[in-house]
Amino acid sequence: MTSQPQPHGRVLIGKPGLDGHDRGAKFVARALRDDGFEVIYTGIRRSAEEIAAAAVQEDVDAVGLSLLSGAHNELFAAVLEALRNAKAEDIPVLGGGIIPEEDIPDLKRLGLRAVFTPGTPVEEILSAFRAAVEEHRKGRSV
Amino acid sequence: MSPGADTLLAGVREKDPRAIGRAISIVEDGGPLAASILAALEHPCCEAALVIGVTGPGGAGKSTLTQALIAHYRTEGRRIGVVAVDPSSTLSGGALLGDRIRMMRHALDEDVVIRSMATRGRAGGICAAAGAAVRVMAYSGCEIVLLETVGVGQAELAVVHLADLTALVLAPGLGDDVQAMKAGLIELVDAIVVNKGDQPAAQALLAEMQAVAAATHRAVFCTSASDGTGVAQLAAGLGELADTLRQSDRIALRRQAARSIEVMDWALELLRPELKAAVAALGPLSGEPQALARLAIARLKATEE
Amino acid sequence: MTKPPSVVEWEEKILEPALAKAPERAEEWRTGSGLPAQRVALPEQVNEAYLAKLGMPGQYPFTRGVQPTMYRSRLWTMRQYAGFSTAQETNKRFAYLLAQGQTGLSVAFDLPTQIGYDSDDPKARGEVGKVGVAIDSLADMEALLAGIPLDKVSTSMTINAPAAVLLAMYVAVGEQQGVSPASLDGTIQNDILKEYFARGTYIFPPRPSLRLTTDIFAWCSANTPRFNTISVSGYHIREAGSTAAQEVAFTLADAVTYVQTALDAGLEVDVFAPRLAFFFNASSDLLEEVAKFRAARRMWAAIMKERFGAKKPQSQMLRFHTQTAGYALTAQQVDNNVVRVALQALSAVLGGTQSLHTNSRDEALALPTEESVLLALRTQQVIGYESGVCNTVDPLAGSYYVEGLTDRIEAEALALMQRIEDLGGMVAAIEAGFVQRQIEDAAYEYQRQIEAGNRVIVGVNKFQAQERIRPPVFRVPREIELTQVQRLQKLRAGRDAAKIAARLEALEVAARGTTNLMPPILEAVRAYATLGEICGVLRKVFGTYSDLASRR
Numbered sequence: 001m002t003s004q005p006q007p008h009g010r011v012l013i014g015k016p017g018l019d020g021h022d023r024g025a026k027f028v029a030r031a032l033r034d035d036g037f038e039v040i041y042t043g044i045r046r047s048a049e050e051i052a053a054a055a056v057q058e059d060v061d062a063v064g065l066s067l068l069s070g071a072h073n074e075l076f077a078a079v080l081e082a083l084r085n086a087k088a089e090d091i092p093v094l095g096g097g098i099i100p101e102e103d104i105p106d107l108k109r110l111g112l113r114a115v116f117t118p119g120t121p122v123e124e125i126l127s128a129f130r131a132a133v134e135e136h137r138k139g140r141s142v
Numbered sequence: 143m144s145p146g147a148d149t150l151l152a153g154v155r156e157k158d159p160r161a162i163g164r165a166i167s168i169v170e171d172g173g174p175l176a177a178s179i180l181a182a183l184e185h186p187c188c189e190a191a192l193v194i195g196v197t198g199p200g201g202a203g204k205s206t207l208t209q210a211l212i213a214h215y216r217t218e219g220r221r222i223g224v225v226a227v228d229p230s231s232t233l234s235g236g237a238l239l240g241d242r243i244r245m246m247r248h249a250l251d252e253d254v255v256i257r258s259m260a261t262r263g264r265a266g267g268i269c270a271a272a273g274a275a276v277r278v279m280a281y282s283g284c285e286i287v288l289l290e291t292v293g294v295g296q297a298e299l300a301v302v303h304l305a306d307l308t309a310l311v312l313a314p315g316l317g318d319d320v321q322a323m324k325a326g327l328i329e330l331v332d333a334i335v336v337n338k339g340d341q342p343a344a345q346a347l348l349a350e351m352q353a354v355a356a357a358t359h360r361a362v363f364c365t366s367a368s369d370g371t372g373v374a375q376l377a378a379g380l381g382e383l384a385d386t387l388r389q390s391d392r393i394a395l396r397r398q399a400a401r402s403i404e405v406m407d408w409a410l411e412l413l414r415p416e417l418k419a420a421v422a423a424l425g426p427l428s429g430e431p432q433a434l435a436r437l438a439i440a441r442l443k444a445t446e447e
Numbered sequence: 448m449t450k451p452p453s454v455v456e457w458e459e460k461i462l463e464p465a466l467a468k469a470p471e472r473a474e475e476w477r478t479g480s481g482l483p484a485q486r487v488a489l490p491e492q493v494n495e496a497y498l499a500k501l502g503m504p505g506q507y508p509f510t511r512g513v514q515p516t517m518y519r520s521r522l523w524t525m526r527q528y529a530g531f532s533t534a535q536e537t538n539k540r541f542a543y544l545l546a547q548g549q550t551g552l553s554v555a556f557d558l559p560t561q562i563g564y565d566s567d568d569p570k571a572r573g574e575v576g577k578v579g580v581a582i583d584s585l586a587d588m589e590a591l592l593a594g595i596p597l598d599k600v601s602t603s604m605t606i607n608a609p610a611a612v613l614l615a616m617y618v619a620v621g622e623q624q625g626v627s628p629a630s631l632d633g634t635i636q637n638d639i640l641k642e643y644f645a646r647g648t649y650i651f652p653p654r655p656s657l658r659l660t661t662d663i664f665a666w667c668s669a670n671t672p673r674f675n676t677i678s679v680s681g682y683h684i685r686e687a688g689s690t691a692a693q694e695v696a697f698t699l700a701d702a703v704t705y706v707q708t709a710l711d712a713g714l715e716v717d718v719f720a721p722r723l724a725f726f727f728n729a730s731s732d733l734l735e736e737v738a739k740f741r742a743a744r745r746m747w748a749a750i751m752k753e754r755f756g757a758k759k760p761q762s763q764m765l766r767f768h769t770q771t772a773g774y775a776l777t778a779q780q781v782d783n784n785v786v787r788v789a790l791q792a793l794s795a796v797l798g799g800t801q802s803l804h805t806n807s808r809d810e811a812l813a814l815p816t817e818e819s820v821l822l823a824l825r826t827q828q829v830i831g832y833e834s835g836v837c838n839t840v841d842p843l844a845g846s847y848y849v850e851g852l853t854d855r856i857e858a859e860a861l862a863l864m865q866r867i868e869d870l871g872g873m874v875a876a877i878e879a880g881f882v883q884r885q886i887e888d889a890a891y892e893y894q895r896q897i898e899a900g901n902r903v904i905v906g907v908n909k910f911q912a913q914e915r916i917r918p919p920v921f922r923v924p925r926e927i928e929l930t931q932v933q934r935l936q937k938l939r940a941g942r943d944a945a946k947i948a949a950r951l952e953a954l955e956v957a958a959r960g961t962t963n964l965m966p967p968i969l970e971a972v973r974a975y976a977t978l979g980e981i982c983g984v985l986r987k988v989f990g991t992y993s994d995l996a997s998r999r
Contacts, residue, residue: 005234005235005263006235006262006263007230007235007236007237007260007262008235008236010167017558017573017574018558018559018561018562018564018570018571018574018648019558019574019578019647020642020646020647020648021646021647021686021687022647022687023686023687023688023774023890026887026890026891027890027891027894029238030238030887030891032236033231033234033236033237033238034231034233034234034236035234035236036234036235036236037236038230038236038237038239038258038260039236039237039238039239040239040242040258041238041239041240041242041243042242042243042246043243043246043993043994044647044994045562045647045993045994046246046249047250047570049249049250050246050249050250053159053249053250053252054242054246054249054256056159056160056163057159057162057163057255057256057257058163058239058242058256058257058258059163059164059166059167069558069574069577069578070577070578070813070814070923071572071573071574071577073573073925074572074573075572075573078572078573086159086160087160088160098811098812098813100812100813100920100922117778118777118778118811118812119777119778119779119811119907121898122894122898123898200880201879201880201881203878203879206878243994244993246993246994247993313879314871315869315870315871315875315879316879317869338871338875338878341871341875342871343871368652368878369652369990
């Protein structure tokens, strides 16, 4: 019998599109693990539909997306749409990558809960996930 | 039964991915609806599903082999479930569940239900949660459920006991530590798969395993999961093995054993909060720990009577 | 003091022929204050131990450099990586860079091109023209290189999985200009193995990919003898988070795999090995980086000579391109990046690079603006013409610290390469996730140190500024995707469909067999078959690969 801490929740880290730079995604995945999350990482080059399907099967409390290719406006929107089509629009989506500041308001209007740019301290990312997960767990009907 | 559980179970029955995902979380977390869902899962379809364990050391290619088996079973039109178990960090309680990466090519196939599961620091063990997840998948129509777990660590290995039959996946070049644990693993399994069979060093490993298998009545297979070589033969071999086990009632015996492990896990899981309260009720602790534990249990029993 | 016989021999056999071919740029070399600058500074005693470990420049084991005079004869090639949106737009940036004194071209392709999808493929959505130029067919390559004489310029192309197709397009544009393949000068990256664990633009599984690599080696040896057929890249391994020693080990392990595959296919080592090139990262620890470049040169020379029996010195020389570290650029206080890049570039020059790309200060935010690209080029020019480090060859040789680090990196890298051999070689090590785990662990540790403040990054975790002033960022307009798709669809409509079908059919037959794939690819390209069509045929025959990121 052990009494190790219980996880904060389940999150999925996804890399949509064709971008293969996953150093940031893997770092965030590990940092979330070390903060007490159960983290499912999709690997690189996934379609929006694949990410949404995995998020649903894994019943995660939040989805984190990482993208460095500059295609965030198109691809983050595509993931949000895929989640809607999978009746999972309640799952909060957080995004990060090389994202110009002037794009952030539009991304938030689209439905992204938070947007992280290069140089964001990891603690800020972790606390945003904690808050998103907690809120999602509270709001769940079943 | 609560209406929430009712709707959810109907969704699972209709193969709704969202309902399946939620139902597994609820039974895994032991939330308020868990009891009614678990009760409903005592259903003939859950008896019919075949549960195949896939275990082995890291780097042997378990996830790739699981992926190849999924692909094979899908060509036969069967609906497949996968429960992939990974260890939790004992420090943070978190886990990085990476098996799914190698199975992403089935992400859009709704007849492939994949669930990653962390061992967590469960009071009993992983078997209660994994067993429940297997039954949710079976309830949603999965004919075969693959139970994938890394063959190191007690918590991870315990899952093997839930399977109707288990395959051990090995590959050449994994180093001395794997060599040392191989013997212990072989005892637990029905079949040995030498994966990465296209590598030159695989032949020596295969010969070694064939010798071991002859002495211990295990089946041996050779695959190269990355290109699918030998996977159809493995699937056929596992099917025959399952038939043999069924005919000799050994599957029934194993399921009874599995059931007792699950019951034990649940018992510990359910007892834990009460025990914790009983220990707390002892007040400031000083003295011999085992005697204090006996005292806590005695008081707990007394309150129940 | 009399010269030791080994030095006299080097002067006669190596230095003098080299000087005859490429005279030094000045008669007399002096420091900034007028003191004489030695060509090659030597220890007091040039003994056996010195010759075995360091040797003379241009001499085995090439620790001190691959040429006897290094930058006194010719500075490195200043080669800024550029490419964005359409071929026409990138062509303009090339013309600008050449006018500013850049000496070689370096093409960045967009992700759909790198992964073999046409711009109108659903998978390309949102990515067209974003991180590089979109090339769908020979028509785009014609526009990209319009007005650039291919017999006068050397062109480097960062292309891997579909390298054969882009090379074929380059050759075809040369033909149109009347330049024979034998006169073409340049490099294709063509390094597929690191894509599986560090960069991500793979298409096919490793084995058929290695066949393509070998086919390129064979075809180029016979047809484009001046072209570097591969640029084995540690750059992206380091970007993914490796240490310096891991960068060397994994790069050389990849290179060993390519050489072995080519030998297994029946190629002669001294025929293809002289055209193998390398590509490394210049990170922030200046002296460690210098040691890394020197260690890599020594290791490769020994591997080629002893393991593969290469006899030609050119087969044993590790020639390399360098790019400053992208991961070291910060979004905070972007001007600090100019200083970082200058130091990193200096390490590459002190380490003996053959060509260099300096990053622009704003690349942590977006693609660089024209002004910042120019500043990055000027940084190289200042080092080359003002700093004095080019007056002498391998200036840091003999430093106790640098020689010690060189030995240490060599030892660590050799140990890692042995572990890879034990796992059954690089392909097996990648499939087992070993390489990925090594890199991930190093990357995680690095980032943890920054987060904990144990590793200082100026402007990030120390000396932060209150106000972040954002410079203007370069954006690729959204309309580009539509423009490119329309251009492609117009091309498709105007082609000879029967001819395309026949050439793709011929390619499929060749792919199912064992003949060299370059000729049928070239035929398909000449008929304006698209990149997506050609790669589509190969996908059908070879299958595709999917991410195997390591599990933890």
